[in-house]
Amino acid sequence: xxxxxxxxxxxxxxxxxxxxxxxHSTISGTDYIHWYRQLPSQGPExxxxxxxxxxxxxxxxxxxxxxxxxxTLILHRATLRDAAVYYCMLRVGNAGNMLTFGGGTRLxxxx
Amino acid sequence: DAMVIQxxxxxxxxxxxxxxxxxxxxxxxxxxxxxxxxxxxAPKLLFHYYDKDFNNEADTPDNFQSRRPNTSFCFLDIxxxxxxDAAMYLCATSRDRGEGQPQHFGDGTRLSIL
Numbered sequence: 379x380x381x382x383x384x385x386x387x388x389x390x391x392x393x394x395x396x397x398x399x400x401x402h403s404t405i406s407g408t409d410y411i412h413w414y415r416q417l418p419s420q421g422p423e424x425x426x427x428x429x430x431x432x433x434x435x436x437x438x439x440x441x442x443x444x445x446x447x448x449x450t451l452i453l454h455r456a457t458l459r460d461a462a463v464y465y466c467m468l469r470v471g472n473a474g475n476m477l478t479f480g481g482g483t484r485l486x487x488x489x
Numbered sequence: 490d491a492m493v494i495q496x497x498x499x500x501x502x503x504x505x506x507x508x509x510x511x512x513x514x515x516x517x518x519x520x521x522x523x524x525x526x527x528x529x530x531a532p533k534l535l536f537h538y539y540d541k542d543f544n545n546e547a548d549t550p551d552n553f554q555s556r557r558p559n560t561s562f563c564f565l566d567i568x569x570x571x572x573x574d575a576a577m578y579l580c581a582t583s584r585d586r587g588e589g590q591p592q593h594f595g596d597g598t599r600l601s602i603l
Contacts, residue, residue, distance in 0.1 A: 410588055421493075421579050421594030422532065465531065469588070477592060479531035 382466045387484040390456045398451040398483050400466030405446050410469050412477070413440065413451050415462040422465065422479075425451065461487045492516050493595035495580050501601045502570055510565040510598045512580030518593070520586055521563040523555060524579040526597070532579055538563060539586055567600075575602045 383401040390396040402411065412427040426433055426440045428449075433440040439452040453460055463482040494513045502508040512521065520539050524532040536545045538557045552574070554566040567574055577599050581592040 414592075419596070421581070421596050422592075423594065424591035427589070427591070476534055476537070477532075479533070482531060 382468060382480045384464075384466055384481060384483045386481065387486065389486045389488060390453075390460075392458060392487055392489050393455050396453040396456045396460070396485065396487075398453075398464050398466075398485065399448065400450070401448045402466070402468055403447045405468060411440065411442060411446075411449050412467045412469055413438070413464060414467065414477070414479075415460075415464045416482075417459075417462045425464070427469075456485075456487045458487050458489060461485055493580055493582055493593050495578075495595035495598050497598060498596065499599050499601070501603060503603050504572065505569045508567050508570055508600065510567075510578050510580075510600070512563045512565070512595060513561050514563075514580075514582045514593075515561070516582055516584075516593060517560060518582035518584050519560075520583045520590075521557060522581040522583075522592065523553075523563070523565050524581065526577040526579055528576070535565075570600070570602050572602050575600055 410427055410429050413425040414422040415425050416422045426435055426438050428440045428442055441450045463484050465479050465482040467477055492515050496511050522537040523535045525535055526532040534546050535549045535553055536555055552568050556564045565578055577597040579594055579597045581594045583590040583592045
């Protein structure tokens with residue numbers, strides 16, 4: 379299975395943008411890139427997903443490199459509530475949507 | 490409104506005493522999943538139901554079983570809990586198994602073993 383690599387932790391200041399990187403150099407052509415986050419004492423929460431094109435939703439933006447070997451989750455204005463562990467994951471297109479969580483990035487937001 | 494509900498939030502059982510964790514959903518989704526999350530680790534998929542079709546992950550211990558009596562409910566049974574089974578157990582649902590279907594998680598049941 380293709381794997382992802384993320385920094386263990388990152389810090390951000392409140393109300394500033396945050397760029398969370400993810401490397402997936404062994405990604406295959408049918409692998410979608412998914413991001414979930416887990417706030418303290420809660421279950422994971424879907425954030426965004428994409429295949430080739432950049433994606434935007436109300437929570438975040440996903441920028442995917444042209445070769446698809448890396449991607450970046452962008453939080454446009456970090457709030458204290460965005461402090462969480464962010465997981466970048468790959469799912470195989472039509473072979474089910476099983477999630478394989480990696481280590482994730484713990485995002486700390488400073489007021 | 491809670492959509493994936495796990496009860497109880499905290500469960501304590503004795504070593505070797507069977508325990509059942511429950512999950513219910515109001516989303517009418519076809520797929521229900523169970524994950525195990527140990528302290529400071531990422532969630533790990535144990536198994537999932539696609540409708541009534543049970544799908545076990547290859548490395549899920551035999552000690553873990555699951556039941557899905559209807560669309561709304563799914564149970565995780567641990568037949569003889571060991572100390573290593575202390576963890577957060579997360580239930581999730583998705584509309585189906587196709588791409589573009591996000592998973593919706595409950596807030597988990599934290600299981601302690603005495």
